[in-house]
Amino acid sequence: MTSLDAITKARAKLILQHPFFGCLALFLTPEMEQGLDTMATDGTRLFFDPTWPATLSEQELMGVLAHEVMHVALEHTLRRGDRDQRHWDEACDYAINAELIEAGFQLPKDRFYRKEFAGLTAESIYNQLADERQKNQPDQPQSQGGSQKDPGGCGAVRDAAPAHDKAGMEAIRADIQAKVRQAAMLARKAAGGDLGEGVERLIKEITQPRIDWRDILHQFINDRVEQDYSWQRPNRRYMQHGIIVPDLVANGISHVVVAVDTSGSIDQRALTAFTSEISEACENGALSRLTVVHADTQVQKVEEFLGGDPVAISPVGGGGTEFARTFEWIEDNADDAAAVIYFTDLMVRNFGEEPHCPVLWAVWGDERRFEELASRPPFGDPVYLAAH
Numbered sequence: 001m002t003s004l005d006a007i008t009k010a011r012a013k014l015i016l017q018h019p020f021f022g023c024l025a026l027f028l029t030p031e032m033e034q035g036l037d038t039m040a041t042d043g044t045r046l047f048f049d050p051t052w053p054a055t056l057s058e059q060e061l062m063g064v065l066a067h068e069v070m071h072v073a074l075e076h077t078l079r080r081g082d083r084d085q086r087h088w089d090e091a092c093d094y095a096i097n098a099e100l101i102e103a104g105f106q107l108p109k110d111r112f113y114r115k116e117f118a119g120l121t122a123e124s125i126y127n128q129l130a131d132e133r134q135k136n137q138p139d140q141p142q143s144q145g146g147s148q149k150d151p152g153g154c155g156a157v158r159d160a161a162p163a164h165d166k167a168g169m170e171a172i173r174a175d176i177q178a179k180v181r182q183a184a185m186l187a188r189k190a191a192g193g194d195l196g197e198g199v200e201r202l203i204k205e206i207t208q209p210r211i212d213w214r215d216i217l218h219q220f221i222n223d224r225v226e227q228d229y230s231w232q233r234p235n236r237r238y239m240q241h242g243i244i245v246p247d248l249v250a251n252g253i254s255h256v257v258v259a260v261d262t263s264g265s266i267d268q269r270a271l272t273a274f275t276s277e278i279s280e281a282c283e284n285g286a287l288s289r290l291t292v293v294h295a296d297t298q299v300q301k302v303e304e305f306l307g308g309d310p311v312a313i314s315p316v317g318g319g320g321t322e323f324a325r326t327f328e329w330i331e332d333n334a335d336d337a338a339a340v341i342y343f344t345d346l347m348v349r350n351f352g353e354e355p356h357c358p359v360l361w362a363v364w365g366d367e368r369r370f371e372e373l374a375s376r377p378p379f380g381d382p383v384y385l386a387a388h
Contacts, residue, residue, distance in 0.1 A: 001054055002054065003032070003048055003049070003050055003051060003052065003053040003054045004030060004032065004048075005054075006053045006054045006056070006058075006061055007030055007046070007048060007053050007061065007065070008030075009058070010053075010058055010061040010062045010065055011025045011026070011065060013058065013062060014062045014065055014066065015190075017062070018062070018066065018105075018199070019186065019187035019190040019191055019195070020183055020184060020187035020195060020199055020202075020203060021065065021066040021069055021070075022187075023182070023183035023186045023187055024069035024072065024073060024179065024180070024183045025046075025065050025066075025068075025069050027044075027069075027072075027179050027183075028041060028044065028045060028046035028068065028069065028072070029044065029045050029046065030045075030046045030048060031045045031046065031047050031048070032047075032048060032049075032050055033047045033048065033049065034049075034050060035049075036048065036049040036052075036150075037049060037052070037150040037153075037156075038052050038064070038150045038153060038154065038155050038156070039052070039053070039064060039068055039150070039154075039155035039156070040068075040150065040155060040156040040157065040158050041068045041069075041071055041072055041077065041155065041156075041157060041158065042077055042158040042159065042160050043071075043072050043077040043078070043160040043172060043176060044160070046065075046068060047158075056108060057106075059106040060106055060107060060108050062105070062106075063100060063105040063106045063107040063108075063154075064107065064108065064154050064155050066100055066105050067093075067096055067097065067100060067105075067107065067154045067155050068155045070096045070099070070100065070202075071092060071096065071155070071157040072176060073176065073180050073206045074092075074095070074096070074122070074205075074206060075173060075176060075210075076088075076092045076122060076157045077157055077158060077159060077160035077172075078159075078160050078161070078169050078172060078173055078176075079122065079123070080157075080159055080163070081163055082163065083126060086151055087126060087129065087130065088122070088126060088157070089150065089151055089152060089156050089157055090112060090126075090129060090151050090152060091122045091123070091125040091126035091129060092122045092157050093111065093112040093151075093152035093154060094112050094113070094114055094117045094120075094122075094125045094129075095117060095120060095121060095122040095125055097111050097112055097113045097152075097154065098113060098114065098115060098117050098118035098119075099118060099119075099202055101113060102118060103196075103199055103202065107154055108153050108154060110152075110153040111152055111153055111154045112151075112152040112153075112154075119367075119368040120367060120368065121367065121386065123386065124367055124386075127269060160172045177207070180203075180206055180207055181207060184203050184207065187199075212386075213362070213383045213384060213385050213386055214277050216360075216383045217277055217278075217281075217341070217360070217362065217383070218277070218281065218286075220339065220341070220358075220360045220381075221256060221281050221286055221287065221339065221341075222286060224254075224256075224338040224339045224357075224358065254286070254287050254288045254289065254307075254338055255287070255288070255289040255290075255291070255334065255336050255337045255338055256281075256287050256289075256290055256291075256337060256338060256339050256340070256341065257290075257291045257292075257293060257330055257334050257337045257339070257340045257341070258278055258290065258291070258292045258293070258313075258340075258341050258342075258343065259292075259293045259295060259323075259326050259330075259340060259341070259342045259343065259344075260292065260293065260294050260295070260313060260315055260343045260344075261295065261296070261321060261323075261342065261343060261344035261345065261348075262294050262295065262296050262300060262315040262316060262317030262318060263296040263297075263317060263318065263319055263320055263321040263347075264318070264321070264345075264347075266315055266364075267345075267364040267365065270343075270364035270385045271313065271315070271343065271364075273385065274343055274362055274364075274385060275311060275312070275313045278290070278311050278313075278341070279310055279311035279312075282305055282306075282307060282308070282309055282310075282311050283307075283308055283309070283310060283311075285307055285308065286307075287307055288306065288307040289304070289305070289306055289307065290304070290305040290306075290307075290309075290311060291303070291304055291305075291334055291337070292304075292305070292311070292313055293326055293329060293330070294315055294316045294317055295317065295323075295325060295326045295329075296317040296318060296319035296320055296321060296322070297319050297320045297321065297322040297325065298319075298325050299325055299326060299329045300316045300317040301316040301317075302329075302333075321344075321347060321348040322348065322350045322352075323342070323344075323348060323350060323351050323352045324350050324351070324352030324353070325352070326342075326352070327340075327352040327353055327354075327355050328352065328353075330355050331353075331355060331356065335356065337355075337356075337357050338357055339357050339358050339359070339360065340355055340357060340358070340359045340360070340380075341359075341360045341362055342359060342360070342361050342362065342380070343362045343364070344361060344362070344363060344364075345363065345364055345365040345373075346361060346363050346365070346373040346374070346376055346377070346382070347365075347373075348376075351376075351377055351378055351379070354378070354379040354380075358380070358381075359377075359379060359380030359381070360380060360381055360382075360383060361374075361377055361380050361381065361382040361383070362383060362385055363382050363383065363384050363385060364384075364385045367384060367386065370382075370384045
């Protein structure tokens with residue numbers, strides 16, 4: 001039996017036994033490629049080594065096909081960005097394999113698998129693995145991107161489009177989402193409406209809208225700040241190209257308070273990303289005044305920034321957690337604040353009294369606990385600072 005014959009047979013059986021994955025596999029066009037370790041996908045094609053698929057058992061090959069379509073369904077072909085290719089493959093494999101094994105699939109024995117990674121995104125796993133490598137082998141250089149090898153032995157993931165091609169990526173994303181919805185509909189029909197708890201959970205994870213927290217943060221600020229265009233401060237992004245256009249500036253006093261929960265160990269990667277977005281909002285004129293409050297059980301430090309200033313946040317504190325004192329300070333000292341953004345892990349019981357203005361909880365920590373933690377605040381809207 002040739003490898004293509006083995007793939008065709010395994011795909012047919014996948015349609016019967018696991019219709020959701022089988023339907024998705026039909027959307028991938030098999031394409032033989034010499035020198036490929038195992039398999040790979042770019043979201044539209046299923047590349048395969050001329051001999052490797054035929055060496056697997058039928059159940060293993062079915063698992064590998066499910067593995068490859070999960071790369072597509074979870075948009076791994078669109079989410080690498082500037083990450084190292086080999087390490088991205090590894091993180092994606094860990095994210096997929098934990099879910100597939102839990103759903104009852106059989107995978108080749110050399111596959112990547114760590115039970116503790118179940119339910120985490122590839123981005124979060126990528127960061128954890130990077131921290132582990134830094135801790136264990138701090139001087140080891142990164143692997144080079146673009147490798148065709150498959151470190152996990154189940155099938156690699158390739159970019160569907162160049163990272164700079166935003167329009168192309170959005171078109172591919174829309175196509176993938178349509179195919180996932182179609183596969184779910186056909187699978188439920190074939191299975192009499194019941195695909196099983198594990199598969200239904202995967203479909204829910206795949207099909208739920210992915211909204212970037214950065215967009216939510218900027219929208220939260222912009223909705224509460226009156227802005228207008230002004231020639232007095234040209235847009236910096238266009239000036240570097242020799243083009244002079246007016247930039248948005250705050251119209252009147254637009255004051256936002258950022259509170260930083262400094263209790264325990266802060267997720268420095270999340271804080272750096274969060275600070276970058278806050279700094280951009282301040283620098284581009286969305287804010288005319290920014291107050292940063294560092295607090296644990298008490299307010300430990302207060303910093304003030306004006307519109308156009310770069311923002312740097314160096315946390316001070318480290319005690320327990322209590323938000324009441326922070327909101328008391330805001331009511332006593334920042335009664336003109338248009339909004340409060342609280343950077344926290346939400347591991348707290350005393351939220352204090354709701355302030356006079358809207359609150360956005362910028363939450364970091366274990367993403368698997370976000371839904372539970374997001375139900376705790378008696379006021380405000382939580383958004384998870386997803387790993388990037």
